[in-house]
Amino acid sequence: MRFFVNGSPRDVDPERSPTLLAALRDQLGLTGPKLSCDHGECGACTVRLAGDPIYACLTLTAACEGASVQTVEGLADGRALHPIQRAFITHDATQCGFCTPGQLMAAAALLERTPHPTEDEIRAAMSGNLCRCGTYPKIIAAIRAAALDADDVP
C-alpha cells in the first residue's frame, strides 16, 4: 500500500501493521510518534493526516492509502525548524519530551487552522494531548509565541 509520509511516497504492508502508528514506527522507523496508551487517550501518537491532527494509534493503516501523513520528523524544513519547534525550545515547552512530538503536531495543525488562537482556543485544541510532566503553561506560551513569530516570516 502506498501513501505519502513527510512528502515522500512510502510503501507499507497494512497486514503487518494494522494501525498507522505501528506502520510508521515499525515499518518506516519513524519513532517520533509514541505508543503510550494505545487507546486514543493521551495524544502521544498524534500525527497529521491531510493536515488534521489524528491519533495514529486509532487510525487504520489501510485507511491511509494515497493519503498524506506528516510526523514530527517532517515538521522542520531540512535544518530549518518550524516556528512551533523553535518556540518549544525557547519557551522550555518540553520536560521529558515524550509527549512533545504529539504536542507539536497538534499545535502545528492548530496554528494552520487558526493562525492567532486565543488562550481558550489553545486549551481546547490541545486538551487531547496529555503531558504528565505538566509543561502546559509553557506549551501555551510557545504556541502564542509561534503565532506571533509566523507573522514575522512572510
Next chain:
Amino acid sequence: MTPRKKNPLAPPRARFVQTVVEVEGRTETRVVELPAFEPAPWTADTPLSIVGTSPPRVDAFEKVTGRARYSADIVRPGMLHAVLVRSPVAKGTVVSIRLEAAQKMPGVRAVMGPGDAPPTTRLFRRDISYAGQPLAAVCAESLDAAERAACTLAAALHIEVAPHVVTVDDALAPGAPLVRKTGNSTEPDVVERGDVAQGLAAADVTLNREYRTPVALHSALEPHGAVCEWNDDHLTVWESTQGIFRVRSDIAKALGMPQAKVRVLKDYMGGGFGAKNGAGAHTFTAALFARQLGAPVRCINDRRAEQTDSGNRPSTIQKVTIAARRDGTLTALVLDAHIPLGISGWEGGPAQIFHELYSCPNVRTTETCVYINASGMSAFRGPGYVEGAFALESAMNALARALQMDPVALRRKNLATHDERTGRAFSGNRLDECYVEGMKRFGWTSPVSRLSSSVSRVKRGSGVAAQTWPTGGGPPSYANVRINSDGSVDVLAGTQDLGTGARTILAQIAADTLGAQLNTVRAVIGDTERLPYTGNSWGSMTTPSVGPAVRMAAEEAKTHLLEAASQLLDVPVERLSTHDSQILSDSVVSLSFSELCRRLGNVQITGRGSRGPNPELAVVTVGAQFAEVEVDAETGIVRVLRLVAVHDAGRIINPALAESQLHGGIIQGVGYALFEERHLDRALGVTLNANLHDYKVPTMADVPAIDASFLNGADPAANHIGARGIAEPPIIPTAPAIAAAVADALDVEIGEIPLTPWRVLGALAQ
C-alpha cells in the same frame, strides 16, 4: 561538621567518614569518601555567568525533532518482543497453565510460566497476591504475535481463586485472609516529642479531624520498558529508569552475575516520578528470553499494566488532633495514620512533615501500614509528605477558621526555627519570606476580613498551604571532566535526566567552573559501563548530589588547564584566569582553550570530582502556595483559577528549568486535589480505571494560571554549589491549598480528596 579543605594537595588522599543522608524523606547513616579537597562554596555573591541563567535545554533540539530515542524506540537487529500475562484475580493459586497452544502460534519463539524463571527474579510465582501480578510470558517475532499468544496463554490459565482484601477495614477485620504470612499490618510506628497530654491541656482550642487521600498513579506517558541483548555472557540493557546503577545491581543479583557484565544504558526517558527506580518484571523477562533465544528482546508495559502494576502513591486515612492557644501558638499535634501499601512497600508515610513543618513542642505520630491484595506502592514525587501535608495543612486551615485567624498569620506564628525532629539547625530556611512574597504576588487578604461568598451558585474562595522537604542530597556521587584536544569539554557522570534538565544544568555548572562556553560542554550521562557512579535520581537529589561532584571535577580540570597554559605562556599560574573558553593573562585574552589544547596535542586534561559529606545541618526546600478556586455549588465542579507558588531552594542553576519543575509539581498537585483516584473494586480486587481515560490526569484545559517563583539567593552551608533540590517540593502544598480555597468558597470543610463533583455535592448536602 567536617572542615572543608581548600588546598588541593592536602590531605593527599581521600579518607572515609560517616555522614547522614536523606533519601525520600528517610535518614540514613553511611560511610562515604571525604574528597581530597573541596572547593570554597559559591555564595550568593559569587559572580557566576552561566549558572543562574536560562539557556535552553541542551537536548531540546532532539526532543522537538523526534530524534530523542526512548526505550521503546530502540531497535536491535533480529529483535524479538515479549509480553507478560498478568493475573486477572487478586488472590489465588495457579493450579496449571497449558503453554503448548500459545507455543505453537505463528511467530511465537518461547513461552515461560511458573517455575521457568529463577526464584530471585520473583517472576511467575504460583501464589497470586494481587491482580496484575505477572504469571507467564511469551516472546514472539512481532509485538502483535506476542499479544495474540498472550491472550491464548491467559485463557490457558487454571487459577484457584481465594478470598482477597483490598480495603483497610477488610484487611484488619478479625479472621481476614492473610496478605502476607506475617500478617496484614505492621507494628504501629510511634514517634513522639514532648508531652502531648500536657500540650492538649494547655490548649484553648482543640480540633479533631479525619482526612483521606486516594491512591494516585504515576502515569508517566512512557511506560516501563527495557530492551535486553546478550553478547556471550555480557548483558546490555536499555531501560527507562531513574537509576541505571540500581538497575544494574538488581539484574546482577537476580541473575547471579557480576555487575561488570551488565551494562545499563538510558539516554532519554519519558517521565518517572518515582516509579522507575529499579529493574522490574519487564527487565528480567526480556533478559531471560534474550539469553534463552540468543536474540535481543524488547519488553514494554502496555498502559493497563502501567496503571495496574508499576507502583503508586498509597492512600491514607489520617486522624489528626491539633491544639493551640487562643493566639494561635500550637501546643500539640497528634496523627494516627493507616496506610494501605498494597502487598509491599516501605513506611515512608505521612508522619514526618508533622514533626518538621512547624514549631510545636508536643507531637505524636502513629503510622500503621496495612497490607492489601494490590500491587505494591512505590515512591511518588514527595512520598509521604504529599499525603501528610494534605492532613496537616488542612488541619492548620481548620484551626485558623476556628480561631478566626488569618491562616497565613497562624503559620507565621508557628514557624520552625530549626528542625525540631532532629534538633539540627537549618542550612537555610526562608519560609517566612515565601509567605510574604506569596501574599504580595497573590494579593492575599485575610479571609477573616473578607466578605462572605456571594449568594450566586458559583462561589469563589482562596486558600494557602506550605511545604518542607529534605533536599540536601549527598554522597556518593562521582563525575569526571575531560577536555578534548580541540578544547571541547565532556562531563561524564552516570546520572540520568528524567526530563528535569539534569543534562543541562550539569553542563552549566561545568562550563561556569571552567570558564568555558556552554555550547562547547557536553554532559554525557546514562551508561553504567563508561561513566562514574551516581545514585538514583530520586528525592530531589540530583542537583545537590551530582552538581558538586561536577563542579569539583571541573575545578581540578581547570587547575590542570591553567598549569599547562602557565608552562606554554611562561606566565605564573596566579596571573591566569579563564572566561568564554579563553585563557586570560592579567585579564587580557591570550589563548583560546582550543589553541591551548591543540598545542598540547593529545595530552588529556581531566578532573575527577566526588560529592563530599553533608554538613550536620537540616537541608530543606520550603515554600508556600496560594490558590483561588471557583466552585459551582449546583454541579459540584471545582475550577482552580490561579495558583501562586513561592519556594526557597537555595541557588537556582537554571531559572527556566526550575520554573518548569514548579509547574509540573503544581499541575500534578491539581490532579491529586481534583481528579486522580485509582478505583480498586472491593468485590473483585481489580483496578477499574487502569487507563488514561478513566484515571484523570490534568489536561491543558484544567490548568490554572500559575505564578511560580523562587527566592533569590544561595545556600552555601548545604553544599559548595549552594543549590538544593526542587523537583518534589512543589507538589506537596498544592492539594491542601486548593482544598482550603474550596472550604473558603463553600464554608464547608471537605476532608477527602480528590474533590470530585459528587464528593463536593455530598459535603454540601450534609
